[in-house]
Amino acid sequence: MKEISLKFPKNFFFGAATAAYQIEGAWNEDGKGESIWDAFSHVPGNVDNGDTGDVACDHYHRMKEDVAIMKELHLECYRFSVAWTRIIPDGDGAVNEAGIKFYSDLIDELLKAGIRPLLTLYHWDLPLALQNKGGWLNPESVNWFTRYAEVVFKAYGDRVKDFVTFNEPFVFTDFGYVTGAFPPGIKGDYRSKILAGHHVLQSHGSAVRAFRKIVKDGRIGIVLDYAYNAPATQSEEDVAAAARANEFWAGWYFEPIVFGRYPQTAAKWFRERGQLPPVTEAEMKLIAEPIDFLGINHYFCNYVKADPNNPREGTAPVYPPVQHTLMNWPITEDGFYEMLTYFRKVLKVPLVITENGIALNDIVTVEGTVEDYDRIDYMKRYLSALSRAIEEGLDCRGYCYWSLLDNLEWAAGFKDRFGLVHVDYNTLKRTIKRSGRWYSALIDEKNK
Numbered sequence: 001m002k003e004i005s006l007k008f009p010k011n012f013f014f015g016a017a018t019a020a021y022q023i024e025g026a027w028n029e030d031g032k033g034e035s036i037w038d039a040f041s042h043v044p045g046n047v048d049n050g051d052t053g054d055v056a057c058d059h060y061h062r063m064k065e066d067v068a069i070m071k072e073l074h075l076e077c078y079r080f081s082v083a084w085t086r087i088i089p090d091g092d093g094a095v096n097e098a099g100i101k102f103y104s105d106l107i108d109e110l111l112k113a114g115i116r117p118l119l120t121l122y123h124w125d126l127p128l129a130l131q132n133k134g135g136w137l138n139p140e141s142v143n144w145f146t147r148y149a150e151v152v153f154k155a156y157g158d159r160v161k162d163f164v165t166f167n168e169p170f171v172f173t174d175f176g177y178v179t180g181a182f183p184p185g186i187k188g189d190y191r192s193k194i195l196a197g198h199h200v201l202q203s204h205g206s207a208v209r210a211f212r213k214i215v216k217d218g219r220i221g222i223v224l225d226y227a228y229n230a231p232a233t234q235s236e237e238d239v240a241a242a243a244r245a246n247e248f249w250a251g252w253y254f255e256p257i258v259f260g261r262y263p264q265t266a267a268k269w270f271r272e273r274g275q276l277p278p279v280t281e282a283e284m285k286l287i288a289e290p291i292d293f294l295g296i297n298h299y300f301c302n303y304v305k306a307d308p309n310n311p312r313e314g315t316a317p318v319y320p321p322v323q324h325t326l327m328n329w330p331i332t333e334d335g336f337y338e339m340l341t342y343f344r345k346v347l348k349v350p351l352v353i354t355e356n357g358i359a360l361n362d363i364v365t366v367e368g369t370v371e372d373y374d375r376i377d378y379m380k381r382y383l384s385a386l387s388r389a390i391e392e393g394l395d396c397r398g399y400c401y402w403s404l405l406d407n408l409e410w411a412a413g414f415k416d417r418f419g420l421v422h423v424d425y426n427t428l429k430r431t432i433k434r435s436g437r438w439y440s441a442l443i444d445e446k447n448k
């Protein structure tokens, strides 16, 4: 690790991120339709401890209080997602005005507080009615998503200038069809995973095209998760193994968006197994529709070595002897720096770090404070790597910490706390953690 240095240009923005299902609650209020996450979390055994997003942080009813907290933290940007089921309850039918109003009020409140909204259209909560029609496996999904996106662009494009189409296509397609940890909860079906991903990528491109017609003065991108695979040693075999691993994971979505083609080794692998559908030139052109920025969510890095006996990509993980978080994710800021260096070389559009953060078991002390020094340490290490990469020429425009609030960590439930703000799930009381105060001082320092 290098010396900690946290220098950021004045026009670089610092924010925090959330997602609708993880914080809003009010799962069936004001005309909202049921999403796949509502249905999935209501089945016992799917989410740890039987937790659900029915109430979550109750943000739906406490939106003004939460924006006031963001203001108190001096945040410059707030990344949130819109629940498709609030806007179009059954996914492709009538528009629900109460849903439109909720986000419209949120956006007005943010602008009043001087906070820039960054809106994500899809953070995993597909309308259940569309899942019942095949979900992302149905080629019609491209039209469903495009129409939903158009409704959102028309409703908010006058005030919101930064949009994201999808959050982490790798995660929701892989966990939905291979590990089965997320809805629709299917295991081992690579063919469906790749097909769903192909429709998601086309939906992304189609929404970008619609955006250009509706919002003339805005920016649009996609958010990809990049748990970077770095070589365990600099041997030729390990370097090649890491490149292969990247193709099969994040690269499967990164390369079509950035280079206009699926990664070659992985594509050959999936094609030989009948798992990759025929891909037309027009589809690829749609997928690679130019974007204005790329969002990257990054939490940790994997170290891999070549292992010819491994039947998948011929790679095997090497576990670094470093600290791990409550999610058991290694703290590997040097790998983050290495990944940023790769982006500096290949990316032609600006980068935004749309998520980065650490889960801890935070508690409120008798004095009513939360002393999460480990989070401050994590942020310093990762932000220092980012600061260094920017000094070396990386065009990165902003950073959103994950997350503003402690919230429902999907299938892991409420126990893993990622927030700058503690939430007591019994009383729903919010307490700004020490890390939140530290972050706001960092923002002030940058703006001095």
Ligand code: BGC
Pocket (backbone or CB within 6 Å): 019, 022, 167, 168, 171, 225, 297, 355, 402, 409, 410
């Ligand atoms: C997701 C968030 C999630 C976070 C921590 C990302 O994969 O976008 O919704 O809570 O990581 O796991």
